[in-house]
Amino acid sequence: MGLFAAILGLIGTGQIAFTGYNIYLSSIAIPKLLSYEDKAVKAAKYSNIAEEQLFKTRTTQAxxxxxxxxxxxxxxxFLLSRYSSSTIFALSAVNLAVLLVTREYVGDFWKSKAKMPIPGTGDFNDAIGLTNEIRANQIFLAMSWVAYGVVGLLA
Known part of the structure; x- marks a missing residue:
């Protein structure tokens, strides 16, 4: 096993662990948002703005x-098998692009959401914080794909 292969293994292991952590954060945020789903659906029947907010909440989380x-x-x-440099680079570029576009899409909706100091909105506020943490973490994950692609070309 060469030096570059070992580096790819380390980066890949980090990516899997960090991605798993962020999926875990999502698994906490989404149920917190779902606890407000019934109220949001009722509001959406009477308000186009509420309907749009509900749609954006769902699509950004998804x-x-x-x-x-x-x-x-x-x-x-990638961690389990060897792939060609071009495959590694191409899939790294796809992941980079998807993560950056998603981060921007999620940010356009969630970064302006203020936490509400209203009783009964604690779970919603927690979900905002978790979603913004995941969004921030996506930049680190995206940069790890840059590193993986570059090292993959050198391997």
Whole structure:
């Protein structure tokens, strides 16, 4: 096993662990948001704004989880088998692009959400914080794919 292969293994292991951690954070945030789903659906019947907010909440969470799953499902086979430099580079570029686009999409909706100091909104506030943490972590995951792609070309 060469030096670059060992570095790829370390990066890949880190990616899997860090992605798993962020999927775990999503698994906490989504149920917290779902606890407000009934109220949001009722409000959406009477308000286009509430309907749009509900749709954006759902789609941003789904996009974030989808990007994380892609990263996890791409990193795992790389760790288990050898792939050509071009395959590593191409899939690293795809993951980089998906993570950056998703991060921007999620950020456009969630970064302006203020935590509400209203009784009964604790879970919603927690979900905002978790979603923003995941969004921040996606930049580190994206940069790990840059490193993986570059090292993959050198391997």
């Amino acid at each position: 996009a974030s989880v989808g990007a994380l799953l892609l990263s996890f499902l791409t990193a795992t086979p």
